[in-house]
Amino acid sequence: MRGKEPIKAVTSTHCWDVLPLQLDHPKPYTRHMSQVVERKILLIEDDEVTALILSAYLQGKGLTVEHEKRGDAAVDRIIATQPDAVVLDCNLPGKDGFEICRDVRALYKGPIIMVTGRIGDIDHVLGLELGADDYLPKPAQPAVVLAHIMALLRRADAAEPDSGETGAEYRFGQFRIDRSTRSVFLGTEEIQFTTAEFDLLWQLASHAGEVLSRDTIMMHMRGLEYGGFDRSIDMRISRLRKRLGDDTSNPHRIKTVRAKGYLFSPTGWN
Numbered sequence: 001m002r003g004k005e006p007i008k009a010v011t012s013t014h015c016w017d018v019l020p021l022q023l024d025h026p027k028p029y030t031r032h033m034s035q036v037v038e039r040k041i042l043l044i045e046d047d048e049v050t051a052l053i054l055s056a057y058l059q060g061k062g063l064t065v066e067h068e069k070r071g072d073a074a075v076d077r078i079i080a081t082q083p084d085a086v087v088l089d090c091n092l093p094g095k096d097g098f099e100i101c102r103d104v105r106a107l108y109k110g111p112i113i114m115v116t117g118r119i120g121d122i123d124h125v126l127g128l129e130l131g132a133d134d135y136l137p138k139p140a141q142p143a144v145v146l147a148h149i150m151a152l153l154r155r156a157d158a159a160e161p162d163s164g165e166t167g168a169e170y171r172f173g174q175f176r177i178d179r180s181t182r183s184v185f186l187g188t189e190e191i192q193f194t195t196a197e198f199d200l201l202w203q204l205a206s207h208a209g210e211v212l213s214r215d216t217i218m219m220h221m222r223g224l225e226y227g228g229f230d231r232s233i234d235m236r237i238s239r240l241r242k243r244l245g246d247d248t249s250n251p252h253r254i255k256t257v258r259a260k261g262y263l264f265s266p267t268g269w270n
Contacts, residue, residue, distance in 0.1 A: 039153060040064045042083035044074045044100070046092050054087070057142035058149070071095035075104045083110060084156075085149050088132070090116035090123075098130055105131030109195055111152035115140055128235050133196040135232065155199060155220070170205045173269030175244075175253075177205050186269075191243055200236050204254060204264035213261040237262055 041058060045051045046069045055065040068077045072094025078086060086108070090097035097114055105112075114127045117138040127135045134148050169178045176185045182198055184191045193201060203220050204212065217233050237254060240246075246253040246268075253268040 038064060039084045040066065040081070041085050041087060041149065042066050042068060042078060042081060043087045044068045044071070044077075044092065044097070045087070045089045046070070047089075054142050054145060058146060061146055063149075069093075071097070071100060074100045078104050079107050082108065085110055085152060086112045087145065087149070088112055088114050090114060090118055090127075098126060101127065101130040101132050105194060111149075111156060111195065113145070113148055113152065115145065124232070125235050128196075128232060129239060131194040133194070156195070168206075170208070172205070172208065172266045175205075175269040177202060186244065193240075193243065197236055197240060197243075200233075201240055204240075204262065208264045208266040211257045211260050211263045216261070 039062075041063050043051055043055060043058075043065055045054070045067070048069070051067050051069065055067060058065050066077075066081065066083065068074050069092075071092030074088075074092070074095065078100075088097045088100060092100075095103075097116065101112055101114065111133040112131065113134040113136060114132045115136045115138060116123065116127075124135050133152055136145065136148060168180070169176065174187045177183070179202060184193060184198070184201065199220075200217065203217065214233050237256075238248060241248050241251055241254055244253055253265055255263045255265055257263050
């Protein structure tokens, strides 16, 4: 059996410059603020100083933080501990963050945030396509990292059916999406999606025939406003189209409405 090829990406000599941080004894998050109770975060970062500062900040906000500094131990650690979220550096000894994300994605359903000093859309696209839920450039203030963690945890909580919920399903021609099982079918073929991709597709399908702005989508996906320069939504839409057999140059299933947003067509699935 042929082994997996190494993933090539643009590298940088330094991955995260730690910005000044004032630890002001912040109060822990309570359930009504963030739905966080004993949340466990796995921080995969080889720089000890960066890990110490970020861990202290997140712990001060009520999160439990575990630290792994080696890339070649990260996959087993993620699978074994199943943390609520993973903060993943890219440049790691033994295995880089892109390879880790690729190798673990099928066995770990929680959110993955890649934090990296690598620049350029190629690395951003690569991270998202390999299954990352979010992508932050370095240097990043711990408060910014926390905000993205909390947004992804809120989304993960919202995606879980309540106890006793029968589940919801949408059908449009050959297309079927089931929230309770988090499955998508085109005819008899099941299409696999990452957590973030499924959540985006569910949002679009549950508003079939409506135009959703990027700001609306971003608020749903991250709990953050669209800044005008974040291309992660566009990248994920492109990914959805490819997986769903849509024409990327002239899409008829997930349409782009110029200057407004995206529209899931209820009639494009026959």
